[in-house]
Amino acid sequence: MIPERSSYIKQKKAEGWKICGVTPGFYPKEILLGANLLPVEIWDPAVEISLAYPHLQPTICSIAKIIISFLKTDAANLIDVIFVNHICDSLQNLGSLIHDFGLSNKPILFFYNPKEPYSSSTNLYLKDILKSLISGLNQLNMPVSLEKVQEHISHTARNYRLISKLFEMQSLAQTFLGPMEFGKIIRSFGYLMPLDFNTSIDWVINDCPKDFNIRYRLVLSGIFPYQHSIMEYLSSRHVTISQDDSLFLRRRIPKTFSDEPEDPIQELINRYLSLPPCPTRGSDLEHRAEHIIKLVGESNSQGVLFICTKFCEPEYFDLPYLKDSLDSHKIPHLVLETEIGEPLSMANFTRLDAFLEGLR
């Protein structure tokens, strides 16, 4: 039921859509769609990571390396525009590296994620940079239709509702969806048009076969936990993902949103300002801990699994505080350090097994 990424991109391209390769983080998806650009997020395409070695130090995260490696492959020819989210130091310089030193001949758009605590200046600034993005797209001969933006705003609003519903069902064991299938659906959030994503989720909610035997419920946190080897392992151990605190998914889903706002730009601003706490936006540690504890309670989860990408500073700095907060609430937790695109190490398997044993 879930269209496979590369065939979906080719199909959309044949339908006249242009493709925008987006680096991880929050971005105004609806504006890109309003310019007839399909945003395809670059998290973990299967590439030879060593292509990045001439450009990046060994101590830089695998996400940055994967992006550079991907841009050096033929698959990158499918992309018409690159969209760089400025969410950390590595991606900041990566954007400049691609732009300034010719790592790609595609046009590049940049989007700064303003930091918390938000104030009236943040509101004004977001308005300015969204307008600037629209004019940047116009200059690339990709005019933005505000009517289309409005239309996609209502589709993404439905995305958000369905994702909430999906997690509610997961926590109540109503979907019986194992992590492998669940992961596939969630990952399609990074490349499907909002309308197509809704269709996929509708299928899960209404017609998905209930054949997964749940033994553990976990909240999944980290940057990009929906990696194949992790999902495969969790499936084999009958773990259900009952809630999510990942940058890939729920940290990009606003708490408040409207379906048919009067002013689409203001709606996008409001959505940004109501995003859940995330270190890439400089969120307060206490708020973030409270948020995760709330997710655990609401989803009746047994613990939290942090999947950390090696060398990811925003995540690493928060962990000791989050772990202490979870300890004080007697919530079990485990941190796994992984490299995206690489299988889970034996040490991580062992640690996960021991963690799950402890949850019994």
Add this chain to the structure above:
Amino acid sequence: MSMWARMRYKAVKDLFLPFFVRYVQKGKKRSVKRPPSPPLRINKTLKALIASHYLLARYAEGAVPVAWVTSGAPVELLRAFGYYTLYPENHSALCAAQKMGGSLCSFAEEKGYSQDLCSYAKIDLGVHYSRKTPVGRLPKPDLLFASNNICQTVLYWYKVLSKAYSIPLILFDTPYNYQSLRPEDLSYMVSQIHEIIHQLERLTKKDFDPEIFSKTLEISKSTCETWKDILYCMQATPAPATIFDIFSHMLPVVSLRGLPVALRYYNLLLHELRERVEKKIAAVPNERIRLLWDNIAIWYKMRDLSNILMQHKANIVAATYTNAWAETIPYMDPHNPIESIAKAYSLVVLNNNLKHRLNLIYTLAKEFKVHGILMHSARSCKPYSVGQYDMARILSSQYNIPCLIIEADIADERYYSDEQNRTRLEAFLESLT
């Protein structure tokens, strides 16, 4: 703020400190190996300045508001409200120079902070957990003031400090310049500065005095201009100092920026360097090779690197790092203080695109007549390090300037490979002769 603490602070500042400075300047007799060229006379004054800065800091707690500040934050705003400022980055560098970096980092690592985090931050957190510092004691801050114009890491780091000390954190959020400074970025920063002023008014219960602020900005500007003059003394052949001398003299422009003492100090340093240029006193006798340095210093290896370079009659005469406090001075305008500091602080080298840095390196290389470039690829500092591989390739292939990349860390000596770096550096120096 208590009356007793204020009186004690004033007494230490006005009565005790002058004697203390003289005592430190006099110094202890040490049986050190005589360097090949006379050391700078002003080194003793620098030592006294650093010692008195940290000594007075101990008495500032409870007497005046104390702020911990990042090196790229517009400290002039705090000066207008009478804050005593300390720079954790500077303190971490000091710990590293005393070779305490690795052990302090391990205190933070024991508390769950990853080995792969910035060592400046880990040293600072290690000091918090262990209470160990070469300066005796650090005052508890009342406020944290950060700007992410140097990196996003300072924000994550200061968030942790904010919880550890239960104190407010003010952030000056500076969007990165991918191409040029956009009007929307500038107006965002200007309106933030107005908000910061209101926050400081609320915290200190004092009104903002625009006159003090402009005056502070004037002092900052003159200090940075004098700092630039100091750096440009290194254009002379032979150069009157080494980059390691210059690194050591950075404290005033980083930590005391906006205070008259920094300006007075740099006037003395400038005078001495000009005198050395005039008398052709070489920091490296028979200087043959001139180099440029990119990235933060390797604080715990300054002497060793200096010795290797000296043996090869090589001197590092310029650095993008030291230049960072001189580069954006033209934007500082005491008559248009708010907008001008927004520009000056957001256009610093680490908040500017890599093309800008490449051009800067090339310009400095020409201006200082260097034969090669040493790039320190620092595992702690991603904004300074990501892009160096490509820049090194472009500089050597397109501009014909040889480059050597040294993989190391700014403050954690556990990540330094002595043999490997010595061999590579020596081979590089030999290839330049």
